[in-house]
Amino acid sequence: MRSVLRLLEGDQTIGRGLPFWGLMSLLFAGALAFGVTAGSFAVENCSYFLVWVFMALGLAFMWGLGGTMSFGQTAFFGIGGYCYAILSTNWGVESGLTMAAALLSLAAVALSAAVLGYFVFFGGINGVLVSITTLAVTLGLETFLSQTAGPKWAIGRAELGGFNGISSMPPLTVPWHGDNVEITGRSLYFGLIIFVAITYLALRILANSKVGDAMVAVRESPLRAEALGYDVKAILFVGFVVGSVLAGLSGLLYAGWGQYISPDTMGLSAAALPIIWVAVSGKDLTATMVGTVVLLGLSQALAIYGSQYALVSLALILVVSIMGCPKGVFETLLRRIDSIGGPGDQNSKPVRKSSLDRSEVLL
Amino acid sequence: MDDVLRLRKLHAGYGGGAVLQGVDLRVGRAEIVAVLGRNGMGKTTLLKAVMGLLPCTGEILFLGQEIAKLPSHVRARRGLGYVPQGRGLFPSMTVADNIAAGLSIGAIRRSRGDTFKGAIEDLFPIITKRKSQIAGTMSGGEQQQVAIARALIGKPSLLVLDEPSEGIQPSIVQRISEAIRQLNEDHGQAVLIVEQNIEVIAALAQRCYVVENGRVVDEMRVDRTSVKSLQEALSV
């Protein structure tokens, strides 16, 4: 128990000791209970929220820990979603290869993230230019995919569909006694809950490992990190690929959940969303995980009940919460919970710095 | 009431606990006063409080007027010239612009004498020789020289110096000390200086305070022979 906790807890994450893990277990149990008791619509709707959590966690990892603010999460989301759509449409549900399609999509995301990351980090691009380069990639993909309408833009049986996107591809399936069982509805929900939990714990372990230390070092001072023997470029690269692959995972899950993917998941407004979730929640992994679900729920609720004031209210809520908790609403909350357990290790309070350092005036 | 600066029961800190715990200190007319103390004892904090860069309570009289409630830039315009620790230049502006920023403030601009400006430039040849270099690319000592020049050129009533000799080569340290003493003798320039270089203090200061944990623990007169006693005071 101790040694497991030692892996999961550390300077790079908030939350430690019994109160925290008790709460997390409760949350997990609650989520499972919800999946059993709630109506099928509510469950599916929650699956939808969970789908996005991976992308947000990925960003929290590369931004919160490593200081890389990428606008490219949506690009990899799109690549993941489109790859899954294309592969699964071509192979069809009968083939039972949807899982293979999902894995191959992830591989494609990893490969494209590696190519972009190599270009960016080993090409010496840094700071805000990383954000803008990734944004340009996202917008370029969106613009390109939007115009791929018509039969001439087809890969095998899958028409890219331009602005309309691709729809009606098969959901994820698992082979079961010679049959292919669709993972939709409740089974998808439980799968997602467990997968989110695994991803979360894995990222926590990674964050508190040497990798996490290295990323923090690079975020805080590349000069000093380099002088201490950290390979700055390689570390930035690894953080970027890990975060981007998680975005791709969200993308393919989204495609599997709704049997739909379209280019506007890569537009400017979509690209800003993960950044908003992470910044408003707090760049900590736990804060982001909880915050993303809450924010998605909130904005959906506003869209239902807020009529024309939905977006205005959403904007006001964001403004107020950032004014109130500049470090992120949920991060602030979590620190409260942490301090209930008594003042433990006084050293575990990193304040995060962003990659958007004030740029110098250049006159 | 002849003092240029007088602090009474000054408390100041950074939001958390107070660092300065009731400092009393004065700088008389035409006086050079040094503040000594080990690392982290609150010297920089003291100067920042004087400059209005920190929230503080207590009294700060400057030229007979209470300035504790005034914002920083107003204090500076009344005649405080500051050299922060660690140079504090505007790193991506040119040397010339850095100097110009020191010269540009209303009252100072009006009273600027070109001969004085010339004298400063003579003292620091670097500011004419390198006037279009970006300040942030200069060597440590070069930057320090520009920072001192930027403060001097505004002809302040009180010079507030935080470890001005840091990183400067010995010959120039001597020249700067010499020049400040000259200003003090000829024009009655008052100076409040934090310095670790005992020779500089011995050469310049008339009086000094020793700060320990945010309090003044000692005050003494300085003359050229007191290097030893200063050293002792510092190792308490």
Added chain:
Amino acid sequence: MTQVELIALAYQFGLAVAFLILSAAGLAVIFGMMGIVNMAHGELIMIGAYGTSIANRHGLPLVLAALCGVLASTATGVLLERTVIRRFYDRPSESLVMTWAIGLFISQAALIVFGPSLPSISSPLGSVAFGGFSLSIYGLLLIAFGLAVPVAIYLLLSTTTFGLHARATMQNVEVARAIGINSGSVYSATFALGAGLAGLAGALYAPTMSAVPNMGGSFIVQAFVTVVTGGGNLVYGTLPAAAGLGLVQTALTAVFGNLVGVLGLLAAVIVSAKLFPNGLAHRLSGKRFS
């Protein structure tokens, strides 16, 4: 290529560059100087256009109406700086979310108050014809503004005391205050300047586009791309970046059409980030930082 076609192409190039510059100017001031990624930039542009459009509809001549538009966005800028932005100078990522939310608020409020669109105003000045082509004279005016704005801002920042103080404040507030610079008003003024420039873009383009709450969106990508490629300095950064990007876009659009033009613009951004990892301004002004 005939001479006429060349002139037409040059005009297109001028228009493209002017659009990039005018979109970007306000953002360049706020981002380049204050380090704030102003996601509400597009909405400030919209305010400029709405102000112009509404004033014009109430009978003010276009020039005065445009002035109203600029004033409206400047005033919004001051208001925002005083109430919100000022708390976020040392927190760039929070300021990004903040301004994003503000932008959302402004555009949605405009939808509620003014409805889904405003009647547009007509382009003044007419057109000139030559050799089978005709050009909008107003376009020439836009080109002129595109060149004049960066030069004016450059002069303002490099030759005036305000400029000196603004630059000093942005680099080191604490020291700036300690040597007598009123950093509070410098901040407000700088943000207001950026907001005013955004409003100017809106006012200038109001007669060429339809006034809708989300119209800022048609400027924002170009604005970000130009500013970041350029590196925040209007003359050394934004101007050459706009020229370079404009050239790429115009050439590609002329030869391969709009899609390639748009993609080419984005590709040019990526390539330039690679070539000038610190922004063009660094390279062109020959200034390096330790």
Added chain:
Amino acid sequence: MTLLRARQLTKRFGGHAAVDRLDLSIEAGEIRCLIGPNGAGKSTALALLAGSLSPSAGAIYFDGSEISNVAAHDRAKRGISIKFQLPSVFPELSVRQNLKIALSRRYLGSELDDRIDETLDLVELSDQRGKLARVLSHGQKQWLEFGLAISLKPRLLLLDEPTAGMTPEETERTGELVLRLNRSGVTVVAVEHDMQFVRQIARTVSVLHLGTVFSEGRLNDVLANEDVKKIYFGEAPRHG
């Protein structure tokens, strides 16, 4: 044995050569001080040796192999450590975390904790362990950076003005620390303007001027050199 050798090392910024065909050779186990006027190129030279700047020309050899094109982090792994002139620490991390990040590459578990505590004691920051590095006083930051630089037990320690802003007593303690490290096998190259400190730790000094070695030798000889006096010490070299 020669641990470090720089041959015709040059660094140009624009047209200006900050380091200009510098030849330097450091024996294993030596403590070498670099002195020289402001802008002589001392900091630039150290940065070149550490790899945080790349040379415009010339070569660097460390422990027998050329490292001119070896990345800074690889040089660190080979045992070159640097303390920069301006304190460069991890500002938003606590003092303890600063050291942890430096040390966790090599140590684990309780050994890591021990090493952190040991280093904290060495640089006398144990009381400040919980503070963010950002809020340390200038001198404390210097100490912390010194701690970061020595924490990995380097073979070659490059120090750029390690005692700037320290009281004479603290300077002396730093000197003792350097000597102690040296005795345990660390080769040291230090840039310093404080002659008291130079005298305390070094027997040989190199005077840099205009980017190259102007004079080199035993401290007393150099101090007595009229030309060095003229460019560096001024009229009355102290303790000379």
Added chain:
Amino acid sequence: AESPIKIGLLEDQTGILAQGGLPKVHGAELAVAEINAAGGVLGRPLELVVYDAQSDNQRYQEFARRLTQSDKVDVLMGGLTSASRVAVQPIAERTKTLYFYNNEYEGGTCDSNMAITGVVPEQYLALIPWMLKNVGKKVYIIAADYNFGQILGLWVRKLVKENGGTLVGEEYIPLSVSQFGQTISNIQAAKPDFVFTAMVGSNQVAYFQQASAAGLKIPMASPINGTLLYEHKQLPRPVMANMYLGVNYMEELKTDENKGFVERWRAKYPNEPYINQPGEDSYVGVKLYAEAVRAAGSAERTAVIKAIETKDICTESPEGKICFDKSTHHVSHRIHIVKVEADHSVTTVQDLGIVQPSWLGTMGCDLTKKAESKQFTPEEPKH
């Protein structure tokens, strides 16, 4: 009383498509109010459940699920863009909820679970042969670079070829583009007799202002630039002069049916800036649904589909009497060719009468024979 028949309506009331979406909500509300005032359908009142999709296709998905699974509506309606239709379609399919798409679109959807009440290319593009005959033979196409624009481009190319015209240029413009200098000068260089425009969204509307400012006075033809964002009301005169539109509806149409409709609409929504075509489409869509339910004798999905495929389901509309086409679930429309004058008034230059949605049939879509869900696109015309 009887339990209401629930219509789930999903339209963009905020975001960039609000200008198209808001009138659609009003149109549906008006139709529901009128039907309920007349006693409802089968004695049951209609009830609208409306969500704002915020011009966001993800919201379409979210709310389509909510409407079908949580609110359990009897029919799903809405969607402005084809992308939103495509987002809703599979959800309607899976939850076995009938989906009414009430909007002009690029055509080609053959889907048993859908009823598509808006106009399709073979209807509104009757404009092209008319233009070729009456205005000139040389055509330049500019269209938004996505499905709608590209597919219309195919149609126009085909029609131009079949009717002896020539294409002198064609451009597809990304939706993000708002500066059209190059396009304008390309058109000037090509000297067409008329320009076919299918520009979509507020960015692209800027084309008309910029073209007019550059002195471009070539006649234009469009199925959309005037009907959706009512450019002739929004843009300064005479920017839209010489625009010919092929429409099933415009507020200005001077038919008797329309007169009463406009009066009733304006009484209910006095501040509506313009009754655009999507608004009317939405109104008509609800009315057609009511007729189908009536004919089926039940709001149950399969019964309604059966009714559409077997009975003559028609409604009186502002266009006149229009009816479902049994085999394709599309609707006949009355098409007018109208011209925008220099003062931006609209005159009808020709009434083409009722035009059938015939193309899907020729492609082999017959839902009465085979229940399916297919998407057809016109073939590239052979050179």
